[in-house]
Amino acid sequence: MPRSSDNLWDLAVAEVQRKENSEDDTEASADSERSVFFIGNKNGGKTTIILRCIDRQSFGAVEVDAAFPKDIAHFWELGGGISLTDLINIPITIENIRTFSIVLVLDLSKPSELWHTIEKLLPVTKHHIDKIIGDIGKSNSKAANQIVQNVWRSFPNNHPDRQLIDPFPLPLLIIGSKYDIFQDFESEKRKIICKTLRFVSHFYGASLLFTSKSETHKGVMRLFVNHLAFGQDKSKLVSVDHNKPLVIPAGSDSFSQIGSPPASESELRQVHVRTPIELWKKIYERYFPPKKTDDIKDVKDPAKDPQYAERDVDTMRAQKDQELEQYKRNADKSWKSMSLGSHT
Structure with missing residues (x-):
């Protein structure tokens, strides 16, 4: 209750502080309820990965202590590959964005579709997230800045690439699925794909891992997804060998370790691009030209999509x-x- 001695300015300051404290309390209570959005190739294994990460009987809930409420995770999946990008804005809202994460699933068995899938899904998702953060900033700049700053937590101030990367606005995990097929590729092809995905992941400040039907791979994948879904400890595993499944938590890689794109100096000079990521795209597509497939072709009318037959x-x-x-x-x-x- 305001005191009679309070002037209008004191009352205004007190009201702002009350609102900020209320918002902090709301955010703290919301931490027990998170959302994870799976996007990626059509038939790339998104549903399988979700089912492997959660017990069917748990309904996406993990009980940490009987004395406290359960931590709840909402798992969303964008069906149709890249054909239904208009639906991306449905699960990501101004109410849940503070506890929202993205998982991009890429089918390693289809290297000619990898870059196209990345290019179609990440920018659209980022644009929608940026718009929401912008809307939040209009009324609460502190909350908007906090969302932006959260993505930098994996990159210490002394990280050599802090000025060179462009982190995704929300936590991002990139999963390369079907590693059991990918491991039979020629060594040079595997190396090119691994280097390219390492660059993309590091540029966007994302974690990267490869997975298959193996129980070992399943366990590692659950560590990464459970960190996003339930706030559990991050995985400390790191593997950058292209002869093994990649496991690279966000912030643990660097451009110097990744190296330059797989091309000679003369070839690099002939490529005219404006950004490093465009350079990697040009070089990658020389080895794996994009193909026109049913997954890549945009379906304007979902009623004609065979997935919903x-x-x-x-x-x-x-x-x-x-x-x-x-x-x-x-x-x-x-x-x-x-x-x-x-x-x-």
């Missing part, structure tokens, strides 16, 4: 489409008849 519904839709076409033809005849009659 439903016989009874599709039969009824086909019938309605025929009726609509017949209506259009009849209407066209009517308008022509009216036009002729008017002309006469």
Whole structure:
């Protein structure tokens, strides 16, 4: 309650402090409820990875102590590969953005689709997140700045690449799936793919790991996902050998360790680009030219996407489409008849 001696300025300061404390309390209570959004290649293994990370009976909840409420994680998945990017804005909201994380799943068995998938999904997701952070900043600059600063926690002040990277605005984990197929590729191909994904992950301030059906890989993957979903301790494992599955927590790599793109100096001089990431793209696509596939082709009408095929519904839709076409033809005849009659 305000004292009679308080002036208008004192009351205003007290009100601002009260709101900030209230927001801090809300954020603290929200830490027990997080969201993880899986995006990536169509049929790249997103659903399988989610099911491997959680017990089907746990419903995405982990009980830390019987005396306290359960930590809850909401797992979202964007189906359809890159064809339904318009749906990315649905799960990411101004209410949950402070406890939201992104997992990009890339199918290692399809190297010609990797860069296209990255290019289609990450910028769209980043644009939506940046817009939300901007909206928050209009009314609460402190909260917006806190979200931005959180992504830098993995990069100490003395990290050599702090001025060279462009961290994703939310925690980002990149998973290379189907390593069991990838490990049979030629050594040189594996090396190029590994170096490229290391560069992309480090540039975006993301963690990177490869996984397969192996129980060992499954355990490592759960460590990374559980850190995002339940705030558990980060994995301290690090593996950068292209002959083994990559395991690289955010902030543990560097451009000097990754090295230059896989091209000669003369080839690099012939490539005209504006940014380092464009350079890596050009070099990568020389080895793995992008292919036109059903996954890459944008599907403007989700009803025509085979992923959502439903016989009874599709039969009824086909019938309605025929009726609509017949209506259009009849209407066209009517308008022509009216036009002729008017002309006469």
